[in-house]
Amino acid sequence: MSTTIGDDLPQDKVQVSRRSLAKRALVLAATTGAGGYGIFWDTETIVSTHHRVVVPNLASPCTVVQISDLHRSWCVSSSFIDRCIAAANRHRPDIVLLTGDFITAHTSFMPSCARAIQQLHAPLGSYAVLGNHDYASDNWLGAPIIKAALRNVGVEVLVNSSVMLRNGLRLVGVDDYATGEPDTEKAFGKVRQRDAVLCMTHNPLEFDVLRGYNVTTLAGHTHGGQIDLPIITDLVLDKRSKYLRGWFHSQHWPGKMYVSRGLGVLGIPVRVNALPEIAVFHLTPS
Ligand SMILES: [Fe+2]
Structure with missing residues (x-):
């Protein structure tokens, strides 16, 4: 099994629309005036974060x-999804990983989401796991529709399984912690000692189950x-705040995990101190 080390690299410049700039200015003025925290609301500015990850046994970067x-x-438009995909393509990815929650509640929104995803360019392929909102959509009947929509646009969905990519990287997908049937043993079943490995899952609480696997997730x-306010977010999110965003390293086992802020919003079109994120991982051999 592989050891990986993640390093944050300098963030990309952000893409800001005029509407977004105006909204930021208004909200920044309101919030700084009201509370002096300097926080702002923004659902449209996409930030790319960069991370160096050393993967033993990887043949090439x-x-x-x-x-x-x-x-x-x-509250998440198809034009915003189009912008997300275009922003992802600008990084010229070899591989794209989509870590769930394609829609919020209704699969009627999936066709436009899938049309955008079809525009992804990644020579080694695009791969996905489903999230809790995908499973719960259409009164818990939506997951097969979402899987089919993804497969129709060339995205392979990994459910407790792995795939060996052409560059020798073994990609593992673990099912959703809360609403799927996660089975790490099954997911890692084909992983061999000398494999270069990367893992993905939707819910970061799965990290606690991944102890014993020396892999980056x-x-x-x-x-x-989403609305990241001191104290309030911790109270509302309760257990989830344990792995809210960024890198996590356990003191007790060697695996590491990166939690993305994601791109869309849930419930209301508001983000505070949690800008939409595209995470770019530069994998290098050890
Ligand atoms: Fe989500």
Whole structure:
């Protein structure tokens, strides 16, 4: 099994629309005036974060782009999803990983989401795991529709399984911690000692189950809090705040995990101190 080390690299410049700039200015003025915290609301500025990850046994460097929590819905437009995909493509990824929550509640939003995803360019392929909102959509009947939509646009869905990519990287997908049937033993069943490995799952709480696996895992789900206010976010998110965003390293086992803030929003079109994120991982051999 592989050992990986993640290092944050300098963040990309952000893409800001004029509407977004105006909204930021208004909200920044309101919030600084009201509370003096300097916080702002923004659902449209996409930030790319960069991370160096050393993967033993990897044959050659490659670029992995993670897209998470698109949440296509009444408050996440198809034009925003299009911008997310275009932003991902600009990083010229070798591999794209989509870590769940493609829609919020209704699969009627999936066709437009899938049309955008079809525009992804990744020579080694695009791969996905489903999130809790995918499973719960259409009164718990939506998952097969979402899987089919993804497969129709060339995205392979991993459910407790792995795939060996052409560059020798073994990619593992673990099912959702809360609403799926996660089975790490099954997911890692084909992993061999000398494999270069990367893992993905939707809910970061799966990290606690992944103890014993010396691997880097990419997750989403939390939206970085979405509305990230001191104390309030911790109280509202309770257990989830344990793995809210960024890198996590356990003191007790060697695996590591990165939690993306994701791109869409849940419930209301508001993000505070949690800008939409595309995470770019520069994988290098040890
Ligand atoms: Fe989500």
